[in-house]
Amino acid sequence: MNVVIATDLYYPTLGGICVATDQLAHQLAKRGHHVSLIAPSVSFKSHQEPISPHFTIYRIGSFMLVRKKGIRYAFDRNAVRSTIESVKPDIIHIMTTGPGVIGPTCLKIAKKKNIPVVATSHVIAENIVAPLHHLPNFIENNLGIIAMKYLKNFYQRADHMIAPSGAAAEHLRKLGISGPITVISNGLYLDKFINSDSSVLEGLKNRLNLSENSPVILYVGRFDKEKGVDLLFKAFLKLQSTSDAQLLLVGKGIEEERLRKFVEKNHLSKSIIFAGFLSDDEMPAIYHLSDIFVMPSNVELQSIATLEAMAVKLPVVGANAMALPYLIHDGENGFLFKPNDSSDLENKLQILVSDPELRIKMGQRSFDYVQEHAMEHVILKFEALYQSLIAKNASQAHIA
Numbered sequence: 001m002n003v004v005i006a007t008d009l010y011y012p013t014l015g016g017i018c019v020a021t022d023q024l025a026h027q028l029a030k031r032g033h034h035v036s037l038i039a040p041s042v043s044f045k046s047h048q049e050p051i052s053p054h055f056t057i058y059r060i061g062s063f064m065l066v067r068k069k070g071i072r073y074a075f076d077r078n079a080v081r082s083t084i085e086s087v088k089p090d091i092i093h094i095m096t097t098g099p100g101v102i103g104p105t106c107l108k109i110a111k112k113k114n115i116p117v118v119a120t121s122h123v124i125a126e127n128i129v130a131p132l133h134h135l136p137n138f139i140e141n142n143l144g145i146i147a148m149k150y151l152k153n154f155y156q157r158a159d160h161m162i163a164p165s166g167a168a169a170e171h172l173r174k175l176g177i178s179g180p181i182t183v184i185s186n187g188l189y190l191d192k193f194i195n196s197d198s199s200v201l202e203g204l205k206n207r208l209n210l211s212e213n214s215p216v217i218l219y220v221g222r223f224d225k226e227k228g229v230d231l232l233f234k235a236f237l238k239l240q241s242t243s244d245a246q247l248l249l250v251g252k253g254i255e256e257e258r259l260r261k262f263v264e265k266n267h268l269s270k271s272i273i274f275a276g277f278l279s280d281d282e283m284p285a286i287y288h289l290s291d292i293f294v295m296p297s298n299v300e301l302q303s304i305a306t307l308e309a310m311a312v313k314l315p316v317v318g319a320n321a322m323a324l325p326y327l328i329h330d331g332e333n334g335f336l337f338k339p340n341d342s343s344d345l346e347n348k349l350q351i352l353v354s355d356p357e358l359r360i361k362m363g364q365r366s367f368d369y370v371q372e373h374a375m376e377h378v379i380l381k382f383e384a385l386y387q388s389l390i391a392k393n394a395s396q397a398h399i400a
Helices: 016-030 077-087 102-113 125-132 137-156 166-175 190-194 198-208 229-239 256-265 283-288 304-311 342-353 356-373 375-399
Strands: 002-007 034-040 047-052 055-060 062-066 071-074 091-096 117-120 160-163 181-183 216-220 246-250 272-276 292-295 316-319 334-337
Touching (some): 002 077, 002 102, 016 304, 034 071, 117 375, 166 181, 198 272, 198 283, 216 229, 229 246, 229 342, 304 316
Parallel strands (some): 292 316
């Protein structure tokens, strides 16, 4: 197949959408499909980045829109158009339509040229307005409503929608999407996380000054308002009165400076540790250095970080909201806590901190549950969907 994957968010911007897009592109290319990834450039100039014989990134000229989040606005509509005209794809997969012209232009050209379009839903209103929390509430709320109306209209024009979880599919239906929706996990490379390089692991342990016998609670994700790190801090402070656990934070985001100041002001630098952004080689090690994984966010449409933690046999604690109940089976591979309830979160963490045997038992269940999200299974579902849409489109064209 000749596949175009289009996204308005991609590396060096950080986040789950970028991870999912990159994994999909590489897997398709590895299986012999020709993949053209259309994504924002890191400059005003549009250009090509050959990755492998079957995989090329077409970077679209852009400018910085939200510096702290690394979000760029791609503006070179002609570059998008010429890419599609030269590539001549069998199908176009729009991974996200955010700021910029990539998603809308791909959709418009696809409809004109009768190319089937599949789109994945990765965001809800809270994700969109999070960078705008400094604005008055009524403005922030109205912008969220406008953004979701735009997404509804956009998604309705796609031939098929993909949701990374059952929760994401439910959200699309509530949004008013009436077309076909298929649930396909973002997936992950299980082999990458099962083992960790011992030298990398030891180096990280020394660099981060992790205690030898203290349980380590891990959070991996953006430091943005909607991710709930404030709530995690509240729960952890309560936990400190009865435990010597350490809280390890991996990631970056617009809230990072404020969170760091809070830790410094309260003399918590030995118990709350910022690891920053880690390389691909270091990520498996950081999970292996941890004992418990926590995801405090209420707005996860899947949570790749939670999948990664499960692959390393960690018990997982998360909010009983959106997609997390699809991954966390309460009382089996971890615990769900009441959304926005720091006391309930602290109670669930306390159970795991004080019971090493339970951590091991629940961690094994995490590993059992994550098997269905392995990329070798997930990529087959993407291929089957693409092929069915291409065949259906060809059949309809023949009849017409």
